Amino acid sequence: MAHEPRPSSGGRLRAAAETPTARARRVLGVGVSLLEVDELRVRLRGAGGLLTVVDGVGYRVDQGEVFGVAGESGSGKTMSMLALLGLLPEGAVVGGHVRFEDRELLGLSRSRLREISGRELAMVFQDPLTSLHPMLTIGRQLTEHVRRHLGLDRRAAERRALELLEQVRIPGGATALRAYPHQFSGGMRQRIAIAIALACRPKLLIADEPTTALDVTVQAGILRLLDRLRRENDLAVVLITHDLGVMSAIADRVSIFYAGRVVESGSCAEVLREPRHPYTRALLDALPHPEAAHDQPLVAIPGAPPNPGSIPSGCAFHPRCSFARERCRVEVPPLLVVQGRAFACPVDPLAAR
Amino acid sequence: MSVLELRDVVVDYERRGGGRVRAVAGASISVEAGRIAGLVGESGCGKSTLARAAVGLVPTASGSVVFDGRAVSPLGRRGRDRELARLQLVFQNPYSSLNPRRKVASQLADALSTLGLVPARKRDARVRELCELVGLPAGAAERFPHEFSGGQRQRIAIARTLAAEPSVIVLDEPLASLDASAQAQLANLLVSLSRELGLGLLLISHDLAIVRHIADAVSVMYLGLMVESGETHQLWELPLHPYSEALIKAIPRADGRGILPEALPGEVPDPGHPPQGCRFHPRCPYVFGRCRSEEPPLVGLAGDRFAACHLQPEGAEAALPGERAQLVARPDVE
Numbered sequence: 001m002a003h004e005p006r007p008s009s010g011g012r013l014r015a016a017a018e019t020p021t022a023r024a025r026r027v028l029g030v031g032v033s034l035l036e037v038d039e040l041r042v043r044l045r046g047a048g049g050l051l052t053v054v055d056g057v058g059y060r061v062d063q064g065e066v067f068g069v070a071g072e073s074g075s076g077k078t079m080s081m082l083a084l085l086g087l088l089p090e091g092a093v094v095g096g097h098v099r100f101e102d103r104e105l106l107g108l109s110r111s112r113l114r115e116i117s118g119r120e121l122a123m124v125f126q127d128p129l130t131s132l133h134p135m136l137t138i139g140r141q142l143t144e145h146v147r148r149h150l151g152l153d154r155r156a157a158e159r160r161a162l163e164l165l166e167q168v169r170i171p172g173g174a175t176a177l178r179a180y181p182h183q184f185s186g187g188m189r190q191r192i193a194i195a196i197a198l199a200c201r202p203k204l205l206i207a208d209e210p211t212t213a214l215d216v217t218v219q220a221g222i223l224r225l226l227d228r229l230r231r232e233n234d235l236a237v238v239l240i241t242h243d244l245g246v247m248s249a250i251a252d253r254v255s256i257f258y259a260g261r262v263v264e265s266g267s268c269a270e271v272l273r274e275p276r277h278p279y280t281r282a283l284l285d286a287l288p289h290p291e292a293a294h295d296q297p298l299v300a301i302p303g304a305p306p307n308p309g310s311i312p313s314g315c316a317f318h319p320r321c322s323f324a325r326e327r328c329r330v331e332v333p334p335l336l337v338v339q340g341r342a343f344a345c346p347v348d349p350l351a352a353r
Numbered sequence: 354m355s356v357l358e359l360r361d362v363v364v365d366y367e368r369r370g371g372g373r374v375r376a377v378a379g380a381s382i383s384v385e386a387g388r389i390a391g392l393v394g395e396s397g398c399g400k401s402t403l404a405r406a407a408v409g410l411v412p413t414a415s416g417s418v419v420f421d422g423r424a425v426s427p428l429g430r431r432g433r434d435r436e437l438a439r440l441q442l443v444f445q446n447p448y449s450s451l452n453p454r455r456k457v458a459s460q461l462a463d464a465l466s467t468l469g470l471v472p473a474r475k476r477d478a479r480v481r482e483l484c485e486l487v488g489l490p491a492g493a494a495e496r497f498p499h500e501f502s503g504g505q506r507q508r509i510a511i512a513r514t515l516a517a518e519p520s521v522i523v524l525d526e527p528l529a530s531l532d533a534s535a536q537a538q539l540a541n542l543l544v545s546l547s548r549e550l551g552l553g554l555l556l557i558s559h560d561l562a563i564v565r566h567i568a569d570a571v572s573v574m575y576l577g578l579m580v581e582s583g584e585t586h587q588l589w590e591l592p593l594h595p596y597s598e599a600l601i602k603a604i605p606r607a608d609g610r611g612i613l614p615e616a617l618p619g620e621v622p623d624p625g626h627p628p629q630g631c632r633f634h635p636r637c638p639y640v641f642g643r644c645r646s647e648e649p650p651l652v653g654l655a656g657d658r659f660a661a662c663h664l665q666p667e668g669a670e671a672a673l674p675g676e677r678a679q680l681v682a683r684p685d686v687e
Contacts, residue, residue: 072532073503185620186396215395215559216603221616223605242532245562245605249613272609286537287607288566297544298537298566304502305532 031062034204034236035084038097042076042083042260044308045091051308054080055260056096058335061204064234066226068251068268070241070283072305076260077240081206085123086113100204119149122197126209128189132181138165138192139177145199164195168225187218191225198229205229208240223249244283248272256280259306259316266341276343278323315345323347355383356553357407357440357521362416364402374625376402378577379416381651384521384553389543391568391585392557393600397621399577400557401445404525407555408442409433420521438468441514445526447506451498457484457509458494464516483512488542504535508542515546521553528563540567561600565589573597576632577624579651583658587671593660595637595674631663639664639678 042054054076061067069077082088084098084105098105100121105113117123125131133141142161146152152160162173168191170176170184181189190210197205207226211219227250230237241247247254248268255265256279264277275281285299303320306312312319318328325347335344364377377399384390394400405411407418412427419425420440426433444450452460461480465471471479484493487508498506507527514522524543528536544567547554558564564571565585572582573596581594592598602615619636622628628635634644643663651659652667664677672680 072534187620216561216605216614217395217599217617218620220603220605220614224613224616227613243605244533244607248607248609248611249605250611269609269611272607283533284607286533288537288540288562290562290565290604290606296566297541300537300541301534304504304535 031060031065033060034063034101035061035238036097036099037080037084038099040080040083040096040098041094042079042088043093044079044089046309048309050093052311053260053308054083055311057255057257057260057262058096059255059262059265061236061238063203063236064230065252066230066237066239066250068239068241068247068254069257070244070247070254071257072242072283074259074305074307075257077257078208080257081123081208081238081240084206085117085121086110115149118145119200120202121204121206122200122202123206123208124190124193124197124210126212128186128193129181131193132189132196134181137178137180138184142177142192142196142199145196149200160199164199165192167198167229168192168195170195185218186214187221190214190222194222194225194229198233198235201233202235204236204238206238206240209242210239211246212241212243219246226250244272244287256283259311260308261316261344262335262342263317263345264341264343265335266343270341276338276341277345278321278347279317280343282320282322355385356421357384357523357555358417358419359383359403359407360417360419362403362406362418363414364399364406364411365414366402368625372625375414375577375627376624377406378627380572380574380577380579381416382555382572382579382582384555386520386553387547387551388569389547389554389556389567391564391571392555392574393559393561393564393571394574395559395621397576397624398574399624400574401525403574404442404523404555404557407523408440409437410442435468438517439520441517441519441522443507443510443514443522443524443527445529447498447503447510450510451506451513453498456495456497457489457512460509461494461513461516464513468517470516470518479516483515486515486546487512488538502535504531504539507531507539511542511546515550519552521555523555523557525557526559527556528558528560536563543567561589562604573600576621576627578632578661579659580633580662581658581660582651587656587658591671591673593654593658593665593671593674594633594662595639595664596633598674599636599638631661639674641678 038058040054040057043050043052057080071077083094094106139161142164143157146160147157161177165176170188170191211222226237229235239251251268254268254271255262258279264271264280271280275284282301286301288298301320306316314329314331315333318324333344333346335342359382361379361381362377363379366374366376368374380403382390382392392400402411406413409425409427423434423436425437458480461483462476465476465479480494489505489508528539540563543554546552556564556568568585571585571588572579575596581597588597592601599617603617605614617636630646631644631649634640649661649663651661653659654665655670658671664674
């Protein structure tokens with residue numbers, strides 16, 4: 001034998017475990033809306049009064065799709081998600097509408113929101129070392145959830161925990177349940193955090209930079225896992241990331257955030273291949289391109305993203321934008337919808353080239 | 354000509370409760386003036402330890418570290434050769450490597466006064482010059498570290514090393530935890546510093562995509578050993594070691610094509626108990642008999658390439674490990 005077959009199969013396996021509704025949706029191209037966010041506004045209490053960190057954001061997430069949210073740090077991606085779960089810091093002021101299935105989430109009591117957010121909505125964070133409890137076994141952390149929310153007894157909960165570990169490909173079964181977080185590697189810990197989030201079979205998983213702290217090889221494994229889970233379980237995933245490569249790998253539709261606003265949204269393929277907003281264009285240009293000549297300087301965006309306290313007038317991106325015109329300084333460009341895509345810019349970089 | 358030369362460096366750590374971990378098991382790398390040498394590998398492969406050994410922050414168990422003709426000895430109570438100040442290190446996290454209570458100017462001036470490179474009356478001018486060199490905005494010197502973004506803080510850290518008029522800077526993951534745009538700005542700065550000041554840079558990173566863009570040569574490290582090294586563009590276009598190939602395939606591309614990157618099965622093993630034979634064999638897609646028992650040495654191939662893989666015999670023409678696996682007929686039968 002020349003060599004053994006490669007353990008992980010290459011390419012993207014689509015059809016294998018897709019649910020019928022997921023397949024219908026993919027073929028017909030129609031989505032069943034699960035989450036609708038409209039005019040979401042988040043203001044946080046800062047030293048000088050209230051600071052707007054999310055400024056009228058809207059998007060829709062369909063059942064079973066991966067919705068990518070990208071932007072630089074401080075663009076409001078995380079804050080807009082924390083608002084859905086009622087996890088904003090003390091004193092935050094939230095406005096707008098968040099409809100999850102047929103319920104309005106904003107304004108719900110803390111306990112009611114906790115019921116929904118533990119069960120139907122789940123979240124995974126960047127650093128599994130801080131989101132997992134270091135002193136409790138994996139088994140305890142996996143069963144606590146289902147016992148509380150689904151009312152399972154100890155043995156049923158343990159069966160569910162083993163099932164979850166298998167689903168996220170953690171070897172060891174019952175032995176793994178008795179282990180503590182520090183006994184696992186970073187990638188394994190993130191798999192465990194995902195298993196905990198999936199414990200109550202949520203409909204929506206919010207993953208905030210789930211692979212940022214991981215090596216690329218491990219990151220690829222987590223992306224494959226998320227992709228498989230959403231196919232098998234018809235799970236919708238909101239993927240928050242600053243890495244457009246990660247987004248490109250698994251997102252169906254995306255929104256690009258800048259300074260608390262959505263500047264562009266549409267299908268992932270269209271937005272990344274033909275960006276219509278200069279910011280999206282600039283973000284893509286800043287990446288090391290695999291086919292570019294070596295030693296060709298990277299095209300960085302001048303300056304840095306603005307702080308919430310000092311958002312520029314008009315289009316917030318205008319001071320860094322190479323297409324900026326006079327009106328960009330004064331007018332906030334509306335998010336225009338054109339052929340299933342939306343972008344907030346009067347100058348189309350595709351046309352301007 | 355190489356300014357910093359690491360030869361067969363071995364670094365051991367004592368493990369709590371006895372026992373020893375060999376974090377670096379015999380690694381060589383050289384840094385030349387005006388060039389950027391990249392060092393990549395997954396976390397736990399020993400790349401940060403090697404960076405520390407390169408500047409003498411950790412003692413080596415064997416092997417040599419030579420900077421500008423002088424042995425780099427570990428930091429000791431007696432201080433060290435002044436000339437070694439020309440070998441500098443930038444840490445990953447600029448939030449913790451800068452003093453939050455002192456203005457940028459005073460932190461930069463510290464370096465100048467300690468080394469006595471600039472007379473006191475010229476120090477302010479030199480501080481401004483350093484800020485300008487790394488592209489900090491005017492007036493940056495009079496501000497505190499918290500007033501800057503992550504990318505700017507990393508620039509301050511680099512400015513501080515430049516105060517020592519170094520000929521080599523070792524940078525340990527300087528680009529990690531930065532946004533794409535800030536990363537691009539800093540990457541461009543590193544290239545221009547190396548070209549314009551003739552600095553040799555040793556750039557340690559887990560991000561092969563960015564290393565590929567700015568490094569002239571690259572070494573790939575796995576579990577304490579170099580598995581491949583060569584000119585960056587060659588290694589990228591035709592990786593010889595299955596591990597380098599896996600690292601490249603794992604990079605997700607922002608092309609909107611929805612292609613899932615290849616995952617490398619398994620985990621990095623415990624460096625305290627490295628696998629027998631080739632350290633990569635339990636995760637290697639092309640593993641065969643010999644790999645499980647015999648450790649492949651780093652050998653030279655045609656075209657100034659180096660790889661440590663049984664599929665790449667010494668002096669052979671460069672070929673992808675997959676092609677080689679088919680070429681090498683029934684390697685189990687020898």
